[in-house]
Amino acid sequence: MARGALGPPLRETLSRWEREQAQLKTSVIDWDTEAWQRDSDFAGLHRVGGVDMSFIKADDVRACASLVVLSYPKLEVLYEECRMVNLTAPYVSGFLAFREVPFLVDAIQRLQKKDPNLMPQVLLVDGNGVLHHRGFGVACHIGVLTDLPCIGVAKKLLQVDGLKNNDLHKEKIQHLKMGGDTFPLMANSGTILGMALKSHSKSSKPLYVSVGHKVSLGAAVRLIQACCRYRIPEPIRQADIRSREYIRRTTELANSQEAGQERGPEGLREKQSPTLSPTRGLEESAGEEEPPENPSPGHHS
DNA sequence: GCGACAG
DNA sequence: ATCTTGTCGC
Numbered sequence: 001m002a003r004g005a006l007g008p009p010l011r012e013t014l015s016r017w018e019r020e021q022a023q024l025k026t027s028v029i030d031w032d033t034e035a036w037q038r039d040s041d042f043a044g045l046h047r048v049g050g051v052d053m054s055f056i057k058a059d060d061v062r063a064c065a066s067l068v069v070l071s072y073p074k075l076e077v078l079y080e081e082c083r084m085v086n087l088t089a090p091y092v093s094g095f096l097a098f099r100e101v102p103f104l105v106d107a108i109q110r111l112q113k114k115d116p117n118l119m120p121q122v123l124l125v126d127g128n129g130v131l132h133h134r135g136f137g138v139a140c141h142i143g144v145l146t147d148l149p150c151i152g153v154a155k156k157l158l159q160v161d162g163l164k165n166n167d168l169h170k171e172k173i174q175h176l177k178m179g180g181d182t183f184p185l186m187a188n189s190g191t192i193l194g195m196a197l198k199s200h201s202k203s204s205k206p207l208y209v210s211v212g213h214k215v216s217l218g219a220a221v222r223l224i225q226a227c228c229r230y231r232i233p234e235p236i237r238q239a240d241i242r243s244r245e246y247i248r249r250t251t252e253l254a255n256s257q258e259a260g261q262e263r264g265p266e267g268l269r270e271k272q273s274p275t276l277s278p279t280r281g282l283e284e285s286a287g288e289e290e291p292p293e294n295p296s297p298g299h300h301s
Numbered sequence: 302g303c304g305a306c307a308g
Numbered sequence: 309a310t311c312t313t314g315t316c317g318c
Contacts, residue, residue, distance in 0.1 A: 094307080
């Protein structure tokens with residue numbers, strides 16, 4: 001029941017989500033709003049945030065949401081939070097935000113309350129900004145809800161508005177020579193939706209950078225490049241690493257308790273936040289299991 | 302029927 | 309997103 005069995009209730013949810021995106025979209029600001037964005041060395045920029053979520057295979061409900069804040073330009077971790085959450089929405093391409101954003105915004109707001117001095121001045125988001133079916137990807141969504149400058153960083157091209165991952169596109173990628181090289185991603189309308197960026201000399205795959213909120217595309221690309229020690233910009237990479245590790249330790253703990261203890265449902269459950277107010281979404285998303293998919297065995301050189 | 306499908 | 313080891317190269 002991956003995509004075929006999604007019934008009428010989901011269809012209604014999707015149109016509700018579309019309306020919500022359209023409404024929030026009117027607040028997106030796609031130009032520089034901070035002085036540091038206009039400075040070639042980002043003078044005045046000291047804290048860059050990154051958010052990401054990791055999931056458990058064979059568990060449709062529990063996931064780990066992670067927020068990190070790194071210093072700039074040294075890219076050292078100043079703040080880190082990982083938290084287990086209960087998902088309320090499935091993943092649907094074009095609606096990623098409704099699956100992940102509530103927990104990430106929560107994390108931002110907790111930081112704001114707990115340690116305002118560590119609030120990031122810009123947030124890097126795993127996914128797209130305006131490079132999106134309706135021009136309102138997850139990076140825009142978080143930006144509007146938090147009022148933070150946000151940048152969308154996707155690892156794969158979302159083929160929308162005439163953008164195609166075809167031979168021409170792959171050829172352009174081949175032509176990217178050194179780290180920092182880019183080419184524009186132009187929609188049918190002539191609008192530049194984002195930039196393909198070779199973020200690291202040794203990576204053949206580019207990043208797809210797009211405006212989320214309160215940044216220009218030029219500043220976004222420059223900052224992403226400045227944050228890349230490896231292919232993935234360090235704030236997102238650290239959030240990813242830490243959330244995966246958190247999941248790994250959590251499932252390990254669960255397994256050891258199930259094996260060692262006869263039955264101890266109390267010890268582990270305490271780690272979850274008791275005060276989650278799930279946004280009204282799909283009630284049935286926590287229902288069934290899915291048989292694992294068998295990917296065809298890839299064989300390259 | 303075929304292809305696409307951010308995470 | 310997740311399932312997964314070693315391997316080739318600097």
